[in-house]
Amino acid sequence: MxxxxxxxxxxxxxxxxxxxxxxxxxxxxxxxxxxxxxxxxxxxxxxxxxxxxxxxxxxxxxxxxxxxxxxxxxxxxxxxxxxxxxxxxxxxxxxxxxxxxxxxxxxxxxxxxxxxxxxxxxxxxxxxxxxxxxxxxxxxxxxxxxxxWPAAEPREPKRKAMEDVLFWNTWEEPEASEEAAEKPEAGKEAVRTDNGKSAARAAAAFASENTQAQQFNKKELQDLLIYMITSAAGLPGEPHMYGPLRLIESSRRLAGMLGDAYGGAVFEELTALIDAGKGKNMTDPEGFCEMLQDAAAKATELL
The missing domain is CATH 3.40.109.10 (NADH Oxidase)
Structure with a gap:
């Protein structure tokens, strides 16, 4: 090669x-x-x-x-x-x-x-x-x-045009690129936060209503706790886009544990949906946000 x-x-x-x-x-x-x-x-x-x-x-x-x-x-x-x-x-x-x-x-x-x-x-x-x-x-x-060894081929990430990053000899103000990133729509961040909360509430409600609760795997619960703590500790120094990613990854792990403990197609569908879309956080932000919306809609089936 x-x-x-x-x-x-x-x-x-x-x-x-x-x-x-x-x-x-x-x-x-x-x-x-x-x-x-x-x-x-x-x-x-x-x-x-x-x-x-x-x-x-x-x-x-x-x-x-x-x-x-x-x-x-x-x-x-x-x-x-x-x-x-x-x-x-x-x-x-x-x-x-x-x-x-x-x-x-x-x-x-x-x-x-x-x-x-x-x-x-x-x-x-x-x-x-x-x-x-x-x-x-x-x-x-x-x-x-x-x-x-890769389990899937990721999509090619968007790269800036050469005129945005290449300068000969001295600085010149680059012309605005057609692919310039747009600012998030007003209220979108609030929607993301609400989605995460609603999914967590739905999962908790489902667990409390199940009268034959099985014991969770202690190691998996500890791993989730550690992931959430270290995510929170790292977020102040990271780009804002990582907040929704950490939250949805925590939700995915919790959904997997709930599915193992209680069964149910919804948990399997939720984990598959999140796994398929969380990687878009870097390469396709709009697709990532769409996945968050779909996951919140799927979580309503737990109510």
Missing amino acids: ELTEVIEKRRSIRKFSDKPVSRGILTELIREAALAPTASNLQAWRFFVADDPELVRDIDSFSPGLSGKPPVIIAIASDLAEAERRGSKNSLVYGLMMDAAMAAENLMLKATELGLGTCAIKSYNDKAVHKLLKLPDTMRLEILISVG
């Missing part, structure tokens, strides 16, 4: 198959990542490859940005002690992060060439992942990358 084809084919994958990824392939990915440019040849990045299913699940629980149940999670960290010994203040503040980003791009492009899917995220609870990976205080987490 030619380099241009690899670059154009790479996508952020958010749905993975159960097929495992061999350590031979994972080692190849790290080898290519370690060939990325590094300031002053510092090479202070360290690659932690989580392929133990229990560890992957635990890291996933504390990483709201991860989705699709990846079989492997790669954490790129920086060795601050080595950087301090050999580098400078600028290396600690800027250089290490740039090095990690370039290594991550190498890794993701090589994964694409091999037919793998990846998604890089910064939305994770830093202290929790540090503890799970048993990292010393001298290691700074820079980025997490989910790795696995």
